[in-house]
Amino acid sequence: QDINVKLGVLNDRSGTYADLSGEGSAVATRMAVEDFGAAEKGMNVEVISADHQNKPDVGSNIARQWYDVDGVNAIVDVPTSSVALAVADITADANGVLLDSGAGSTSLTREQCQPTTVHWTYDTAALANGTGGAVTNAGGKKWFFLTADYAFGHSLEENTMAVVKDNGGEVVGNVRHPFPSQDFSSFLLQAQGSGADVIGLANAGGDTVNAIKQASEFGITQAGQSLAALLMFVTDVHSLGAETAQGLNLTEAFYWDQNDATRAWSARFEEQMGAKPTMVHAGAYSATMAYLAAVEELGSAEDGRAIVAKMREMDIDDPLFGKVTVRGDGRAIHDMYLFEVKKPDESEGEWDLYNQISTISGEDAFLPMLEECDFSKK
Amino acid sequence: MSNESLLTVKDLNGWYGESHVLHGIDFEVQRGEVVTLLGRNGAGKTSTLLGVMGILPRRTGSVRYIGRETIDMQPRQIARAGIAICPEERGIFSSLNVEENLMLPPRIADGGLSVERIFDLFPNLKERRRSQGTKLSGGEQQMLAIARILRTGAQLLLLDEPTEGLAPVIVQQIGRTIAALKNEGFTIVLVEQNFRFAASVADRHYIVEQGKVIDMIPNAELEANSEKLQTYLGV
Amino acid sequence: MSIVLEATGLTKEFKGFVAVKDVNLKVEEGTIHALIGPNGAGKTTCFNLLTKFLKPTRGRIVFEGRDITRMEPADIAKLGMVRSFQISAVFPDLSVLQNVRVALQRRRGESFDFWRSEKSLSQYDDIACGYIEEVGLTEFLHHRAAELSYGRKRALEIAATLALEPQMLLLDEPMAGMAQEDVERISALIRQVAKNRTILMVEHNLSVVADLSDKITVLARGEILAEGDYAAVSTAPEVIEAYIGAEYE
Amino acid sequence: MEKTAIDSTMATSAAQQAGMPRLHKVIFAMLLVFLVALPFLVYPVFAMKVMCFALFAAAFNLLLGFGGLLSFGHAAYFGGASYVAAHAAKVWGLTPELAVLCGTVAAGVLGLAIGFLAIRRQGIYFAMVTLAFAQMVYFFSLQAPFTGGEDGIQSVPRGDLFGLFSLEDNVALYFFVLAVTFAGILFLYRIVHSPFGQVLKAIRENEPRAISLGYNVTRYKLMVFVLSATFAGLAGALKSQVFQLSSLTDVHWAMSGEVVLMTLLGGMGTIFGPLVGAAIIVTMQNYLATFGAWVTVIQGVIFVIGVLLFREGIVGVISRWIKRPL
């Protein structure tokens, strides 16, 4: 018998995160449906998408309507933590599934964990562990933080501070800038005056890009301080250009040029989107694949809790993320990678941007599970 | 005085939105004449002036100025042709000071009064030249509104109740000014409520009623027509 | 006769320019008192000071024995001293009837009743129509005030002012821009309403001044130049020079 | 000669005299019937959203269209009330009607405080003072602990009306929202057409003259400001109950802008304009959400066309066509 599945890709399609998620995530999700061979397996999978404009009320309204009226079974992507948290609640109420790829907040699998949430790609703790740990260990002991003044920035800063201290570093200062900001020169000057080795950028998107651009203009890096962009996507690096971004350390869960599988998939993606995929796109793809597999095994997409439970049981070997397990709290555990941005003369194309420095195993990257969030025991 | 007709208005109709207020105004003005439009409140005198100036929202008919049809022209083209208006509500600009207000209308031809002469005529303005335009007293604003079109060199001046709110001394002065302007070859169409004043400066009077010109009385024949005037204007 | 309104040492300076200088004015109850003077003499400014639309730089104003020097303009009106404006002041988008009704509404004192229906206003219609009749605007009852010609707007303003039945009226050039026949009608109206109240009036139309006023104060350059009845004032040489002009007949 | 003018104005003012004109009664009745049927036709939550915004826009229009005061900071009352109501329901555990009442009162008080300072300013300066205070409210909401920063206050319980009737169900909640918003809008209508409204109109048209008639203009303006803020707050408080969420979006200046747009698009100074404007914009946001990246472009085109075709707002134009105030 046929299994009907309806997936809703809900993300930012016009704001700051439109490039790193946006239409690309919908494309990636459709690719997953195709690659999974849903049609051949007797599954009718439909993918719809919508723009949540980074507003929790808009996002929750759409999510509600999708579940209540349109018969959506799972919601994919949902960047912007505040929206993701709202959607996670609604999803639990509706017994759907939230396959989150774009959001960074650790709360999704901790303070506000839900049995129907799967948090796939990254979170602020993983970023902190990746970049923070690596940079501190490489000798960047004194940190100064430039933090976007909102929940995401705070949590990224907090996670990274902890990692820095654990690794024997110290935090010599921080400054919280309004979100979004255009001009960072003043904050950079403060950072410069602090005598830090490393300036940690606990912000995202345009803020990070502007901060890096201006750091180079003000000769910060030339003067010996280094920058650590705690959340940066390949699209951001592309927009900065290798000239400006060279030497930056950053943590991602996925890079298009890692192996043959990622290259092949990314080439297909690029054909449709005109740009290489980000880890958020890849996460939307992989999470959907895993979800469909669980649905296939259960033979129905109706019961979200059951599907997520099934996903927890599966051993996932993903073409893009490698070995993945979904933990009891919904956190997907997989390797994270530390990259360094290539120098312009090393780069062989506009998207040839990263050198991989190290791999951080899933256990090291993500925070340990909270007892009360372990739904596999309930 | 030459006999060439400077302004000929024929069958001028005018509307404000839906309401039809001018119903075929006919009159003409010879070069160098002072002509008044008299009539009750709401008769359409102001509207007639606006119609000549092209400011009325919608108008039809014919308004010829020195032989040129202006009915399809923009107000600014009409102004460039040599007509200037001193509006009823005065139209002093609050964001300009007195001097800027005075200097605002561009010179469109030679033959306007010099600034010195204007200040001679209206000493108040000279004294308050740095004041914000709308801070002037009501009467001073009226003077300014008249003064500023004297500079431009326009040949035909449309004055809408220029003596309203002015002290008798100044009214007399304006009377003298009008006479002087007339001597210098300006042509003036005057709308007046102050009948006595009108009689002292004008050559001819047109009577406007309900959006039509219903009569014309030469100034010399006022006495003889006092009964008519009584019915037309109540004076 | 008692003094209704008294100003002592009234002075107003605008950034160094003295518009009204040390004016002492007494208005007697039940009279029509005219304030005349050349343009820019400070008449309107005086009005603004008396009705508190401007704050005096110096001086004291007493109305019916009460010191009103520090009051707000709206309160002055509530005390019974109402002014009209030199440049016509009506509510353009309200009908003639509504214009007058707004004034009546204030008189009846119900003001913040946002929960009440508009119907409660129709009780004023009769009184309002009475005043409108008096100024000859009955045929325009339902016209928007904006559509009236200038002179009729003035008439409407007077009707609304009268509707407040004030103790004292301050009229700033009530005749300006009026056709001759209206001048006569409004003159008659003013004389009629003056019977049981006091009027202070600015007017440039000398025949009206001569006709109506019991007492005249002549202001020039912010100071009082002359005071007295028309015959006295109009023959004073300094008044003729500053205001009336030699050619006035 | 003045026939036409007399006729048209006679018609309008004659209509104004007899309390609520027939036309308006009919429209309100039809609207009510439509709204009662609505939750069975479209998704109730969406319908509730439309109603909340319609009330918000109507409250705003009271100030702009009838008070002649452009506030550019109405999000402060809308969002402020939404936070208070959400907090009251979630943390204090109040029943929905009490939570909404708390939010509404809070908005009124906030309106009184801000209005007191702003009301003496004119025109665009007034708008900017209100904006300035609204931005401070935003900043406060961003920094204060109880508002939850970016995340807002989430998972607000819907609770039981009067502690008796559960509003968990969308349709049940819908009728609660319908009752409140409809009553709110009727009340706003009454305010506009009250003697107070008449004075307000006079003040808007000629302030010095109103003063000279003895009206304490400042107090009237403050009054209408507070009323408007209060009803905006009512709308915001309801919204927090509907979405079970209250967030920074509601206090952001873009929200203040949105309500201006709704009012203008529908036609300011008309009774029904804000309702139409709100319905259009909310519907647009809702249904365009699936258009992906083109949303903003389409939205922009609609605004541009809307302004060019319906210059006085949609209802404003219709009202001119049929020569009746709407």
Added chain:
Amino acid sequence: MFELLGIPPQVLLGQLLLGLINGSFYAVLSLGLAVIFGLLNIINFAHGALYMAAAFVAWMLLEYLGIGYWPALILAPLIVGAFGVLLERTMLSRLYHLDHLYGLLLTFGLALIIQGLFRNYYGISGLPYQIPEALSGGRNLGFMFLPNYRAWVVVASILVCFGTWFMIEKTRLGAYLRAATENPTLVGAFGINVPLMIMLTYGFGVALAGFAGVLAAPIYSVNPNMGADLIIVVFAVVVIGGMGSIMGAILTGYMLGLIEGLTRVFYPEGSAVVIFVIMAIVLLIKPEGLFGRTA
């Protein structure tokens, strides 16, 4: 933690200089807005979008036509200004007889369209635009490192601002503009071509925004959202300066940059709201703005 108390004077000096640089952008932008508001009485909500568009035009000139920064500094504002003229002719001019709020609605719609189109074609994450060769690098002032380009920004903005101020305040044109705002009909009846004047003024105001956009391109990320939230701040600057005062807009622009700079040192979170606090205070104390005329 970072010690705020003992901020050394050099650091403060550095921050003030940075503030001045940022103020340069505010000054040029608010000047353009003030010119438009002053004449058309329209809050040009598309100002930020047009600022952004000019940055993109500069990028396109380089990318597609190989035209570098210096020509772009003239060309891009001209192109954007011409576009502004087109908008004015085809759309804004139809709204003048209406409440000016409708102009706001229209320009808001235009801003959405412009931003949306750029977003669709160029994505959100922005495009690189390099600092021109001649201005790369910088000099050490002792208390801070000043990039040459930033120094140029200050110089360029001062030149443009005061040039504009001179043109508007010291020539007849300015009086025409101000008068036409109050009563266009009457000014037209004096023989002045008001529609033409309005059109050119709008174009000029937009070109100023464009100029700021090109100035910004090398230091800020060239992305479709770069001007999105700007309008509200820039308009606040115009209001604080006093509406209708060109000089007010300019000086307040620089001043705001300075104040914002200081806030960034002492209370960084508040740097986005400080302008509104100042605006509220200024308007409550001096309702017509710092340099405004009383009505």
